[in-house]
Amino acid sequence: MKFYYLLPLLILLTSCSSTKALNGKYRSHKVELGFFITELNFKNENDFMYKFSGDLEHTELTGTYKIVDKNVYLKFNKEKGQIESESDSLTTVEILTGNYHNYDLKNESNIDYHLKYKIRGNKLFSYRIDNGKLVTKSKYYTNTKKFLLFGSKWKSKKSYLKKIN
Template identity: 60%
Template sequence: MKIFILILALLLLSSCSSQKKLQGIYKSNKAEFDFFVTKIELKNSNEFNYVFSGDLQHTELSGLYKLSGHNLYLKFSKNKGEIESLNDSLTISDILSGNYHNYDLKNENGINHHLKYKIQGNKLFAYGTKDGQLKKKSKIYTNQKKFLFFGTKWKNKRVYLKKITS
């Protein structure tokens, strides 16, 4: 009987694990299409900074995030096509820097969002913006040919945002 109570107590204690802190900086594990890297900094006050950069493109945006189950919803502070500037007036560099996004505002379960990610451990997996399906693989350029001496160097690899700092 004592062993049964001990096993039951251990099961209850192990099931009461604390939820991991989501705040921190997440960065792409591999550059998509050999160019594009995403970096998201989640802050304590449900605010985030979003950086998307690669091949002559660099976008820095901010906004608020919400959690619902294992999903993370990002809503930018600016609407589609609006330029985010540090000042009240726009400069040529603000216009050319591309600090705007082309994501439509969506609503799911009463949560307005531009981007959606699935949380699995210390990783964030992106949902497609057009079809809403979970994207776990993307084209990655490698130094290895598909076949021994010929074939493409593009492979479908698992892509996600990995937590790099807390």
């Protein structure tokens, strides 16, 4: 009989969702468009490191994040077009291929951000930059052949960042 009294209490407590810290590393589970991988490393309560690498592009940026209603708002330390450098002076390599971003600063519910992700379990789903819609699928390259005659092809699959540790 005591079990029947505890059951609703357990269901109530387990169904409550809390905003937990996102400590750890998240990485693209598929290589988008055959080249690009996004990696987010949430260091402590509100700092992160963003790494985007691909064909001829490699960007490493730092910033702060904020969690509101299962959304993660990322704001970089540098403004659009500013190069993030290890030292005070810029080298020629940093000027040509420096750590900078082209994301406009947006505002939603009085929160300034450059990028936005949706939290679902241990996965982060990104929002589009141009219209703000949630990205559910993206293209990736596969070597599977159909009927042994046709070559490699592009497929669309779920696109998200998966927690790796």
